[in-house]
Amino acid sequence: MKLLNLLLLSASLTFAVSCTNQSPETKKEQATKADQQIKKYECPHHCIAGKTYDNPGKCPVCSRTLAELEIKR
Ligand SMILES: [Zn+2]
Secondary structure, eight states: OHHHHHHHHHHHHHHHHHHHTSOHHHHHHHHHHHOOEEEEEEOTTOSSTTOOBSSOOBOTTTOOBOEEEEEEO
């Protein structure tokens, strides 16, 4: 059981490292291909706590440009 946990941990670590090494363009392509990353947008000032938006745009409260979030399934 402990060994399995270690394997899972090292696998997720490898995944995280390979993700951070990629350029934004590569990430975008992968998202389109695999459809495993959902793009969400959020007010950088968190005007509405926990509120995310499906499309880029501006916060309806403070009119600031929404920041992109990446949510992995
Ligand atoms: Zn806002």
